[in-house]
Amino acid sequence: MNxxxxxxxRRHGLLLxxxxxxxxxxxxxxxxxxxxxxEMSSPGLIPIKATINNFIEGWHAVPGFSFTxxxxxxxxxxxxxxxxxxxxxxxxxxxxxxxxxxxxxxWFSIVLMTVMLxxxxxxxxxxxxxxxxxxxxxxxxxIVPHSMAGGIGGAFFIFLLVxxxxxxxxxxxxxxxxxxxxxxxxxxxxxxxxxxAPLVTVAIYCFLWNWDDFLGHLIxxxxxxxxxxxxALRMMIDTSSxxxxxxxxxxxxxxxxxxxxxxxFAQRHIVEGVATSGLKG
Amino acid sequence: MGKQIxxxxxxxxxxxxxxxxxxxxxxxxxxxxxxxxxxxxxxWLLGFFLFTFWPMIQSAYFSFTEYSLLEAPKWIGLDxxxxxxxxxRLFYKSxxxxxxxxxxxxxxxxxxALLVAVLLNRKLRGMHIYRxxxxxxxxxxxxxxxxxxxSNMLGTDGFxxxxxxxxxxxxxxxxxxxxxxxxxxxxxxxxQFGASMVIFLAGLKQISGELYEAAxxxxxxxxxxxxxxxxxxxxxxxxxxxxxxxxxxxxMFTQAFVIxxxxxxxxxxxxxxxxxxxAFGRLEMGxxxxxxxxxxxxxxxxxxLIFFSSRYWVFYATxxxxxx
Numbered sequence: 369m370n371x372x373x374x375x376x377x378r379r380h381g382l383l384l385x386x387x388x389x390x391x392x393x394x395x396x397x398x399x400x401x402x403x404x405x406x407e408m409s410s411p412g413l414i415p416i417k418a419t420i421n422n423f424i425e426g427w428h429a430v431p432g433f434s435f436t437x438x439x440x441x442x443x444x445x446x447x448x449x450x451x452x453x454x455x456x457x458x459x460x461x462x463x464x465x466x467x468x469x470x471x472x473x474x475w476f477s478i479v480l481m482t483v484m485l486x487x488x489x490x491x492x493x494x495x496x497x498x499x500x501x502x503x504x505x506x507x508x509x510x511i512v513p514h515s516m517a518g519g520i521g522g523a524f525f526i527f528l529l530v531x532x533x534x535x536x537x538x539x540x541x542x543x544x545x546x547x548x549x550x551x552x553x554x555x556x557x558x559x560x561x562x563x564x565a566p567l568v569t570v571a572i573y574c575f576l577w578n579w580d581d582f583l584g585h586l587i588x589x590x591x592x593x594x595x596x597x598x599x600a601l602r603m604m605i606d607t608s609s610x611x612x613x614x615x616x617x618x619x620x621x622x623x624x625x626x627x628x629x630x631x632x633f634a635q636r637h638i639v640e641g642v643a644t645s646g647l648k649g
Numbered sequence: 650m651g652k653q654i655x656x657x658x659x660x661x662x663x664x665x666x667x668x669x670x671x672x673x674x675x676x677x678x679x680x681x682x683x684x685x686x687x688x689x690x691x692x693w694l695l696g697f698f699l700f701t702f703w704p705m706i707q708s709a710y711f712s713f714t715e716y717s718l719l720e721a722p723k724w725i726g727l728d729x730x731x732x733x734x735x736x737x738r739l740f741y742k743s744x745x746x747x748x749x750x751x752x753x754x755x756x757x758x759x760x761x762a763l764l765v766a767v768l769l770n771r772k773l774r775g776m777h778i779y780r781x782x783x784x785x786x787x788x789x790x791x792x793x794x795x796x797x798x799x800s801n802m803l804g805t806d807g808f809x810x811x812x813x814x815x816x817x818x819x820x821x822x823x824x825x826x827x828x829x830x831x832x833x834x835x836x837x838x839x840x841q842f843g844a845s846m847v848i849f850l851a852g853l854k855q856i857s858g859e860l861y862e863a864a865x866x867x868x869x870x871x872x873x874x875x876x877x878x879x880x881x882x883x884x885x886x887x888x889x890x891x892x893x894x895x896x897x898x899x900x901m902f903t904q905a906f907v908i909x910x911x912x913x914x915x916x917x918x919x920x921x922x923x924x925x926x927x928a929f930g931r932l933e934m935g936x937x938x939x940x941x942x943x944x945x946x947x948x949x950x951x952x953x954l955i956f957f958s959s960r961y962w963v964f965y966a967t968x969x970x971x972x973x
Contacts, residue, residue, distance in 0.1 A: 463685075463687075478697065490700065492928050516693060
């Protein structure tokens with residue numbers, strides 16, 4: 369018994385050191401956003417003179433705009449992307465997992481291949497296309513591809529949902545079919561209600577990845593008026609000759625808050641999503 | 650897990666690949682719902698042709714042209730490729746930087762992820778707290794916020810230098826020195842091993858505890874158990890993680906763009922950064938397209954190499970344990 373507790377103690381020690389090592393920069397970051405600039409290089413975790421000025425000044429650091437505006441922009445973009453992704457990906461996943469049509473296997477293997485395709489390859493022509501459409505500086509280059517089960521993670525979401533739908537017993541649809549239910553009826557009335565859990569996973573990933581899609585935002589959004597939070601943060605670094613670190617930390621801390629909240633309230637879904645198919649991030 | 654990955658990447662379970670192949674040969678096969686099927690997948694199909702397939706063809710065409718977006722593309726044959734391969738020293742520099750980054754950060758990240766996953770795969774009180782703390786840095790991985798944190802932390806006045814000065818080590822700007830800048834980006838990549846770790850954990854849960862019991866009865870040490878049970882049974886998952894992380898690492902952009910901007914002296918000038926600069930900084934869209942195809946070829950070759958080598962080190966439990 370003694371040996372056992374000694375062993376678990378040792379293991380706790382090891383894990384504790386590791387966890388501290390991992391989380392120290394994050395905790396320091398939180399405390400730094402309450403520090404004054406003189407204190408910024410101190411490794412201490414408790415600010416000597418705590419102040420919330422960083423948050424107040426940082427919020428209005430971009431001339432002419434407050435971060436409220438950038439958050440509204442980002443949420444608007446993501447709301448559009450999220451809504452269209454959930455509908456299109458579930459429709460397509462239903463088609464692949466429940467319907468029988470020629471070349472189904474072929475198309476599905478193409479879906480999986482596009483998961484691995486580096487986006488650099490389509491970057492230039494897509495930009496040229498959206499430029500021709502007059503969509504640069506709008507959110508359409510993000511929303512329209514997502515409404516066609518594409519965009520960031522689209523193929524991955526189809527795959528995730530297909531995996532899940534395959535696990536639903538097909539007796540349910542058979543019964544509905546005998547009762548005269550159409551395919552769309554089966555999708556909408558039988559499968560969709562059962563897809564709540566995986567759709568939450570899809571929504572979470574869609575949110576997180578689009579929130580962090582810096583390259584996409586950088587390319588397509590030029591007006592400060594339409595900037596997302598990530599772009600605004602980058603602007604704060606670039607416009608000032610001496611970076612106001614306190615404000616930067618405060619604002620970047622707020623910018624990861626949505627992700628953190630999601631993480632704590634839906635941890636199970638995140639882990640499940642990664643474990644089912646484990647792509648990205 | 651290995652089996653799961655295999656089947657996941659082939660076809661829907663009720664249509665095994667050979668069945669699908671041979672069925673095509675049979676004339677007069679009736680599809681249950683051809684029209685409805687295509688109707689349901691039509692959003693994806695349309696999107697695929699519009700936003701992936703067609704752009705890929707265009708990109709291939711652009712790579713043989715001079716194209717500034719303002720004027721129509723002008724055909725110049727192989728000039729772009731010629732220039733890239735024979736004259737462009739920055740291309741080789743950025744390729745070298747990227748290869749260093751990939752070949753160092755990916756193995757280090759995966760090794761860390763695997764070791765920590767093994768450590769976390771135990772029954773211990775409060776395990777979920779440790780797991781949360783360790784996963785946390787990966788949560789907001791590629792965001793600008795983390796890049797900001799990193800560039801301060803490892804700068805001249807960052808707290809890392811302050812800590813080092815307590816230990817009597819004189820610090821410097823780790824991000825501002827050409828010989829350490831890439832190292833800071835690799836360190837950042839390593840810090841965010843959470844996603845791979847979670848996948849490893851899921852894989853570890855599939856390994857039956859009986860194997861370990863039997864091995865310890867036979868007197869095998871922990872390290873030996875890890876080498877002869879954990880690694881072989883987990884090898885399909887290792888392959889999976891390796892491929893994903895390699896492809897992602899080749900495309901690394903945000904951190905390099907925000908933290909180092911490719912500098913100092915181009916020591917962190919990642920390929921994706923150069924491509925961005927060519928395409929959107931100097932509007933040399935044709936040149937950038939040619940670069941993108943070279944990147945695709947390189948990623949394809951490296952991935953193919955990994956898959957090819959996997960024959961020798963990936964072990965599938967379905968072999969009945971005889972393949973070793």
